[in-house]
Amino acid sequence: MIATETLRDLTQRLLDAARKAGAPEADAIAVGADAVSIDVRAGRLEQAERANGVDIGLRVLLNGRQACVSSSDTSPATLLEMAERAVAMAREAPLDDTLGLADPSALSARRDADGLELEDTQTSDPTPAELQDRALAAEAAALAQAGITQTEAASASFVRRGVWIAASNGFSGGYRRSSHATTAIAIAGTGTGMERDWASESRAHPGDLPTPEEIGVLAGQRAAERIGARRPPTGPVPILFDERVAATLIGHLLGAINGTAIARGASWLRNADGQPVLPPGISLIEDPLIPRLASSRPFDAEGLACARRALVEDGVLAGWVLDLGTGRKLGLESTANAARGTSAPPHPATSNVILTQGAASRDALIADMGRGLLVTSLLGASINPTTGDYSRGAAGFWVEGGQIAWPVNECTIAGNLREMLMQLTPANDAKPWRVQAVPSLLVQGMTVAGA
Known part of the structure; x- marks a missing residue:
């Protein structure tokens, strides 16, 4: 997972580039994420996805006009090119006299999410194998319910995400969050009488998440109740x-x-x-x-x-x-x-x-x-x-x-x-x-x- 300091540095570099390109006001956002998702079906791995990277965005404000640009390339040359392109776009944008950054005196004194417990920092990130075990447990629990003939899918995922926002009015702040999720989709009945239903839960901390078995049972019961x-x-x-x-x-x-x-x-x-x-x-x-x-x-x-x-x-x-x-x-x-x-x-x-x-x-x-x-x-x-x-x-x-x-x-x-x-x-x-x-x-x- 990309460090919060790196996201902060990226937003500052974007603001510096915007200033050099001629933008009197600008704000920037950097988002970094690391995500893993595992899908299973019929007791076997169906799909595994892993994604990680950084997205950056820059908004420039120029005499009542604005333009936004974004990229997943964080090289110095790209940051300069983004700023120049945004300023050129803003010059051609329609006039809107309601545009503008917040007055510095109105900005939040709080610049982090301390105390909100948005990120799980006490446990290590789940491995793909652990996520697959969760998905398999949810699917097995759904299939064990009377009337369930198959599952459409069962999945488990984990995301850790960071965001940093900065602006030329002096604001600069960010935080991180995590998400653990389990989902099961069950199918009851056969032929034209098939019915489906699901259960899914997501929490920032894994200890707050129901067990995969509980989620699977609920999905199975919901689907079985729909027969007929x-x-x-x-x-x-x-x-x-x-x-x-x-x-x-x-x-x-x-x-x-x-x-x-x-x-x-x-x-x-x-x-x-x-x-x-x-x-x-x-x-x-x-x-x-x-x-x-x-x-x-x-x-x-x-x-x-x-x-x-x-x-x-x-x-x-x-x-x-x-x-x-x-x-x-x-x-x-x-x-x-x-x-x-x-x-x-x-x-x-x-x-x-x-x-x-x-x-x-x-x-x-x-x-x-x-x-x-x-x-x-x-x-x-x-x-x-x-x-x-x-x-x-x-x-x-x-x-x-x-x-x-x-x-x-x-x-x-x-x-x-x-x-x-x-x-x-x-x-x-x-x-x-x-x-x-x-x-x-x-x-x-x-x-x-x-x-």
Whole structure:
């Protein structure tokens, strides 16, 4: 794994090159990663991948114009060429008077991720053989479940990644993170009656990860439960989004309050600031500083300090998700939500979000709904970003008399997101280790199109 000091040095060299090329303002990012992934099938190695390297990106700002360039070549000649090319591109770019780096007085005093425990430093990196053993154990556990006829794949992976961000306003900071993951995909039944399902978990520290056997068992059980799936009846019914997919609803809300969509006027919540968007008593909190989570970060991609804040408080929308550029377009301050890769400028993005949990279990909500649909997987999407009209393919289980009756496939669920979110009831089964800690959500007034 490339040293953090090397990434820091690369960003400084990029800034020096930009200055020599004539850019009055610039920022740079360097990302280094070492990744290993092992896939197995039918008890044998299916695929092994290893990747390591560095990607660098440079953004120059020139009199209200900007340009971004990136490369995986870190030679001195390439850095100079990148800077010259970026300045030439910026001179031809459209004028945007909202562009600019953060004021030095607003920069985060914190320049590392100490205390967030984003990287596992206590154990050695797993070898490919160890990852293969994990994948094989997950597959064997899935195959051992009644009704499972084969697996589509089982995999185990490990990634160690470092990032450093620097800018001509004086900011320079970075951190590293690690990720251990195990996945199993199981197939139940035979012929045209085959059904598939999966289980996957990822953690920064291997000690927090469930065992491969637990993941395989869950994948197998989920697939076996789907044997005999058929279409549900058509009509308006309550729909319970299982914890596995409930976060997608909140993801649509997050997309609608993203500063990019708001600045363009292309959001179904564009006029909803300060208005109810969730039922009373339900809040949506963003907390980028939760230890050990994959989206945690001490500062954003523009060097501003990250902090816990309410996006929705007691059902009322508390504000937008902004970076510097979208904030200036709206006449507002950045909310320290800038994210970026090596080849594009910063854009607004959230980190860890937490939705208020309810008092009832998922089973209690199933009992309360009486007759309806429990959705455990979603396929495709037709979402109108300006009206919130919602339509998605779905699969899951039909509920009759407050109990799961039979598995369901090949159906479509539809509604309007503004109305759906105002009618949801949360369960109490959110997983605190998810970057979107969202429980199962019961939504009234939707329509199912099935048989």
